[in-house]
Amino acid sequence: MNKMENKLKIGIDLDDVVFEFVNPLLEGYKEKYGKDISFEEVFSYNFPTIFNISLKEVIDLIEDVFKKEKVENMSFCEFSKESILDLSKNHKIYFITSRIFREGTLESLEKFFFETNFELVFSSNPYAKTNGKTKGEICNELGIDFMIEDSKEHAEECVGKNIKVFLLDKPWNKNTESHENMIRVKNWREIMEKIR
Structure with a gap:
């Protein structure tokens, strides 16, 4: 197999996954x-x-x-920036977010991940009741291999659509039901260990 055949499509949430929110x-x-x-x-x-x-x-x-x-100047979650830069060397990165504040989002990603070939996709937001496709629908359409997420609702919806999810451990997702396609992790270092 050549390198392109091994390339994964990785979906990554932004808030409290990449940037502190x-x-x-x-x-x-x-x-x-x-x-x-x-x-x-x-x-x-x-x-x-x-x-x-x-x-x-x-x-x-x-x-x-x-x-x-x-x-455009949000603080990074621990180990997120270096992990994403490392992953982007061999895999395709899709930032999939339900942010309601869109202005400045692309600019911040271009500022910090300018060497990375990434795509930015906005999903619906169940809390703010915005319209659009769900993260699970977007992941299926893009052929995402796995999603890195912190939201209980988004994670459960993704695994319900057969998308593997790395769920970063946060107070707001403690009561998330376990699932064979969901791997709970403490931080980005654990994610990187499991991907390698």
Whole structure:
């Protein structure tokens, strides 16, 4: 087999997989509402429930916290950047995200992964009730070999469509049902060990 036949198509979520999302959001929430919520208390991505505010207020908060210039300079999750750069040497990378803030997303990926041949695809967002294809539908259409994800809902939907998922361990996915196509991992180093 030549190298191209061994090339995998890897789907990678962005928020709290590649870039820190919840921690900056919690800081913005504390700044705006004066209430402190710890990372461990975020048991779901259903932020209206977590913050006890309306969906519109959550969307406004996200837009405030993740303005374009901030999106282009978001902090990386531990080991994500170097792992993705390493994977991109032999595999095709698809960033598949349900972000509601799109402005600055492509620019940030081009800034940090300019040497990488990647595609960016936006999916529907079940929390913000945006329309579009689900991550599972996108993965099937693109022929994704596996998805790297942190969302319970997206992971369960992907494995339900026979997509293998590496699920990064987070407080909001603790009650995810186990599945033969789902591998729970603590961090990117574990993902890299299992791929090699």
